[in-house]
Amino acid sequence: MKKNxxxxxxxxxxxxxxxxxxxxxxxxxxxxITGPHFFELHAKFEELYEAAKLKIDEIAERILTxxxxxxxxxxxxxxxxxxxxxxxxxxxxxxxxxxxxxxNILLRELKNVIxxxxxxxxxxxxxIIGTYIGELEKTSWMLNAWNQKK
Numbered sequence: 001m002k003k004n005x006x007x008x009x010x011x012x013x014x015x016x017x018x019x020x021x022x023x024x025x026x027x028x029x030x031x032x033i034t035g036p037h038f039f040e041l042h043a044k045f046e047e048l049y050e051a052a053k054l055k056i057d058e059i060a061e062r063i064l065t066x067x068x069x070x071x072x073x074x075x076x077x078x079x080x081x082x083x084x085x086x087x088x089x090x091x092x093x094x095x096x097x098x099x100x101x102x103x104n105i106l107l108r109e110l111k112n113v114i115x116x117x118x119x120x121x122x123x124x125x126x127x128i129i130g131t132y133i134g135e136l137e138k139t140s141w142m143l144n145a146w147n148q149k150k
Contacts, residue, residue: 004119007120014109018102021078
């Protein structure tokens with residue numbers, strides 16, 4: 001691995017922290033959703049947190065591949081993450097709005113990883129993160145369509 005991967009590793013660790021908070025927020029919403037959209041959102045939040053869980057593992061393994069150390073405690077996640085915890089007493093549309101806001105944060109941070117990986121000629125990270133961006137953009141489009149005022 002190239003010596004200039006340190007900035008990519010640091011950016012990936014921020015994304016790792018962001019994904020941990022995003023994952024837990026999705027679990028929170030999955031557990032606490034109520035109302036007429038319970039069944040569809042309960043299932044959607046589960047789908048999203050299962051996908052986030054896989055990404056968490058892949059990001060940590062990418063950091064290790066680059067010969068870095070993935071952060072691995074919640075105190076550090078909370079201090080590094082751009083995503084903040086959420087209340088449990090939100091209604092369905094508020095939950096989806098919060099998730100869409102988190103997607104914007106994740107997309108911004110993933111693009112930062114892309115910039116760092118480009119500078120380091122790190123094609124492996126570019127490939128992984130590019131896929132994440134495409135998936136997140138599509139999910140955001142779908143959630144935004146669901147969340148439109150009727």
